[in-house]
Amino acid sequence: MPPKLMIPGPVDVEAAVLDMLAEPVQAHYGDEWVAIHNETLELLRQVFVTEGRVYMLPGSGSLAADAVIHSMFKPGDRIALGINGFFGIRWREIIEANGMTPVVIETPLDQPLDPAAFDRLLAEDPSIAGVAAVQLETSTALLNPIRAIAQVTRKHDKLFVVDAVSGLAGAEYRMDEWGVDATVSGSQKGLGGVAGIGLAALNDRAWAAVEQAGPARSWYLDLRRWEWYVQNWADWHPFPITMPCSVILALRVALQSLLAEGLDNRLRRCETLAQRLRAGLVEIGMELFIPETLMSPVLTAAYCPPGAKSADVVRFVAEQHNIKITAGFGAVKDQVVRIGHMGAMISENDIDRLLDALRHFVDEYAAQAARPDEG
Amino acid sequence: MPPKLMIPGPVDVEAAVLDMLAEPVQAHYGDEWVAIHNETLELLRQVFVTEGRVYMLPGSGSLAADAVIHSMFKPGDRIALGINGFFGIRWREIIEANGMTPVVIETPLDQPLDPAAFDRLLAEDPSIAGVAAVQLETSTALLNPIRAIAQVTRKHDKLFVVDAVSGLAGAEYRMDEWGVDATVSGSQKGLGGVAGIGLAALNDRAWAAVEQAGPARSWYLDLRRWEWYVQNWADWHPFPITMPCSVILALRVALQSLLAEGLDNRLRRCETLAQRLRAGLVEIGMELFIPETLMSPVLTAAYCPPGAKSADVVRFVAEQHNIKITAGFGAVKDQVVRIGHMGAMISENDIDRLLDALRHFVDEYAAQAARPDEG
Numbered sequence: 001m002p003p004k005l006m007i008p009g010p011v012d013v014e015a016a017v018l019d020m021l022a023e024p025v026q027a028h029y030g031d032e033w034v035a036i037h038n039e040t041l042e043l044l045r046q047v048f049v050t051e052g053r054v055y056m057l058p059g060s061g062s063l064a065a066d067a068v069i070h071s072m073f074k075p076g077d078r079i080a081l082g083i084n085g086f087f088g089i090r091w092r093e094i095i096e097a098n099g100m101t102p103v104v105i106e107t108p109l110d111q112p113l114d115p116a117a118f119d120r121l122l123a124e125d126p127s128i129a130g131v132a133a134v135q136l137e138t139s140t141a142l143l144n145p146i147r148a149i150a151q152v153t154r155k156h157d158k159l160f161v162v163d164a165v166s167g168l169a170g171a172e173y174r175m176d177e178w179g180v181d182a183t184v185s186g187s188q189k190g191l192g193g194v195a196g197i198g199l200a201a202l203n204d205r206a207w208a209a210v211e212q213a214g215p216a217r218s219w220y221l222d223l224r225r226w227e228w229y230v231q232n233w234a235d236w237h238p239f240p241i242t243m244p245c246s247v248i249l250a251l252r253v254a255l256q257s258l259l260a261e262g263l264d265n266r267l268r269r270c271e272t273l274a275q276r277l278r279a280g281l282v283e284i285g286m287e288l289f290i291p292e293t294l295m296s297p298v299l300t301a302a303y304c305p306p307g308a309k310s311a312d313v314v315r316f317v318a319e320q321h322n323i324k325i326t327a328g329f330g331a332v333k334d335q336v337v338r339i340g341h342m343g344a345m346i347s348e349n350d351i352d353r354l355l356d357a358l359r360h361f362v363d364e365y366a367a368q369a370a371r372p373d374e375g
Numbered sequence: 376m377p378p379k380l381m382i383p384g385p386v387d388v389e390a391a392v393l394d395m396l397a398e399p400v401q402a403h404y405g406d407e408w409v410a411i412h413n414e415t416l417e418l419l420r421q422v423f424v425t426e427g428r429v430y431m432l433p434g435s436g437s438l439a440a441d442a443v444i445h446s447m448f449k450p451g452d453r454i455a456l457g458i459n460g461f462f463g464i465r466w467r468e469i470i471e472a473n474g475m476t477p478v479v480i481e482t483p484l485d486q487p488l489d490p491a492a493f494d495r496l497l498a499e500d501p502s503i504a505g506v507a508a509v510q511l512e513t514s515t516a517l518l519n520p521i522r523a524i525a526q527v528t529r530k531h532d533k534l535f536v537v538d539a540v541s542g543l544a545g546a547e548y549r550m551d552e553w554g555v556d557a558t559v560s561g562s563q564k565g566l567g568g569v570a571g572i573g574l575a576a577l578n579d580r581a582w583a584a585v586e587q588a589g590p591a592r593s594w595y596l597d598l599r600r601w602e603w604y605v606q607n608w609a610d611w612h613p614f615p616i617t618m619p620c621s622v623i624l625a626l627r628v629a630l631q632s633l634l635a636e637g638l639d640n641r642l643r644r645c646e647t648l649a650q651r652l653r654a655g656l657v658e659i660g661m662e663l664f665i666p667e668t669l670m671s672p673v674l675t676a677a678y679c680p681p682g683a684k685s686a687d688v689v690r691f692v693a694e695q696h697n698i699k700i701t702a703g704f705g706a707v708k709d710q711v712v713r714i715g716h717m718g719a720m721i722s723e724n725d726i727d728r729l730l731d732a733l734r735h736f737v738d739e740y741a742a743q744a745a746r747p748d749e750g
Contacts, residue, residue: 002401005400010401010403013399021396022393024388025563026377026385027382027385028385028570058434058435058438058570059433059434059595060595060617061616062594075592098592099592188617194619194620194621194622195619196622216472217474218473218592219473220435225472241435241436242561242563244563244570244571245385247622324402
């Protein structure tokens with residue numbers, strides 16, 4: 001029996017997704033494939049809630065982030081960047097690797113980014129070209145106030161780029177309505193596909209920036225090349241490379257299932273599961289890492305039972321209960337565990353099984369701690 | 376029934392590969408995954424016939440080419456480039472997109488690159504930093520003389536970078552012995568996996584160039600980043616991103632099967648099938664596009680039956696016989712068809728079925744051509 005995945009992605013995928021992966025290989029060109037490709041893009045637009053351009057970029061979420069930064073900005077550009085965890089730091093690496101300068105607004109791991117701080121920075125420094133932030137900071141389960149940061153960014157007429165890799169289809173996200181200019185995500189988290197596709201969604205403002213961004217510094221990361229194929233090879237092969245058809249077909253099935261359930265219904269389901277899990281954790285004595293109001297509906301970070309280390313908790317629930325959770329990140333790595341409940345495949349029963357496993361851990365741990373006194 | 380794929384990739388994959396794709400999702404970190412990852416790299420080294428570094432780069436073969444050019448050379452570098460087809464032109468795009476200058480040695484579509492021309496160019500122009508060429512030019516089925524170009528390149532102490540995307544495991548290729556410094560390939564052709572992974576193999580000379588190549592211009596394409604994770608996250612996550620585990624597991628199964636058959640045995644099998652196909656084509660009156668001695672063992676390009684167009688031939692064998700072949704490229708697109716016979720899944724029976732289909736086409740075509748006279 002493979003372990004139940006309750007990590008922050010990849011997620012267990014539905015049987016129909018696995019079945020699709022086992023279908024014979026298809027060619028990545030011609031009428032039939034173009035129809036599948038375009039339908040998948042249309043489903044993705046519904047999930048990003050955008051009417052903008054969407055690209056499926058074989059690779060990963062970070063590849064999509066790299067492509068968006070590479071394509072929308074120029075070397076030397078200054079980009080305001082919110083950092084309150086590992087994936088904020090990832091944005092910094094990507095911005096710097098592209099020869100741009102991140103202007104960092106840092107907040108502690110357990111506090112959301114502050115839209116007012118972005119407002120002040122953008123008012124003080126008109127040289128800043130854009131703003132980057134992470135929606136769900138996977139390293140802490142914290143959900144940043146993307147909508148409010150988008151408002152501030154738009155007020156200053158700057159470009160806003162969001163990492164929604166782990167949050168998309170798990171927390172409310174309305175790209176066009178909120179005024180986010182570009183969003184990156186991946187196939188293997190809330191969308192319920194398997195890993196292998198980075199996603200980039202760009203509105204017309206973002207696209208105008210791409211068109212003005214000067215010479216590319218890469219072949220693959222240049223979104224103008226992807227768009228050229230959309231425009232010029234539309235009927236045959238609307239992308240520049242061999243697409244991983246199996247992974248895209250799997251993603252399409254997952255998206256169809258997600259949209260059949262309904263995006264809002266999925267989000268509500270995630271919230272209900274999150275509440276059940278968090279109430280149980282508190283009962284067990286596992287304090288939440290951040291207040292529930294700051295936490296995303298699809299990922300929970302909680303302190304270990306008093307005295308215990310995250311590695312021990314993770315190993316125990318894996319070995320004794322066949323459930324995979326993971327440790328915290330950065331300074332709280334040893335004290336915190338992270339529990340993913342994203343995607344279609346988490347049920348109340350899974351939540352209860354995990355809570356039983358954690359209760360079991362607490363009992364065993366207490367018994368072990370008691371043992372020296374018995375001797 | 377899905378069509379039998381006899382295109383230049385992707386290939387039909389073995390049942391065991393599809394079965395593996397249908398296995399539950401795995402996490403991309405921890406002991407178990409690191410062991411799978413490292414084993415897959417070891418199998419790949421056997422196929423590249425190298426003891427160098429190998430990277431699995433989620434994306435495509437062109438992504439791997441982009442990463443190698445980006446990482447080994449500096450903007451402004453001059454790179455001697457052989458072009459005799461579409462994928463030579465792809466190298467040019469990649470070199471130019473990275474801000475480098477291709478110094479092109481072009482030969483006609485039906486003629487192999489000339490090692491002596493590289494020798495003269497490298498003797499005349501010591502400013503050239505490296506040489507790039509395509510092994511199997513997928514657009515024409517032509518196999519370029521990589522071994523001889525490697526000798527010339529090494530003689531001038533330059534770096535040699537080879538696109539072996541469609542030729543690897545289909546035509547002899549011995550990276551270390553031949554003195555190729557970097558090779559790029561993909562998962563979905565001769566290796567017998569599904570699409571989704573670009574591969575890059577680098578020897579120590581290539582790696583020394585990477586270390587001296589100055590600042591990166593991208594996050595994802597910088598091979599130093601990939602190597603940093605190999606060195607520093609070896610036990611947990613020896614790569615910077617979420618890997619497409621399903622695709623890698625499928626590739627591992629395909630590589631295990633390939634190496635169980637034996638690389639040399641596979642190549643001999645491909646040659647036998649190629650001879651059978653080509654003898655049959657000539658018998659039907661479909662002249663080979665280039666002499667058999669120039670053609671790769673895994674791809675055949677042939678002129679259509681006199682008077683017929685490639686689109687008609689391709690459609691006929693698809694609709695009437697459920698076999699997918701494809702048209703030629705560039706100037707000979709309408710006159711030439713290309714027939715792939717790479718990977719593990721092509722049998723004598725498939726070759727014979729295709730020949731029957733083509734005979735059937737010739738008969739029907741002759742009958743149709745005769746009809747106006749009957750009127």
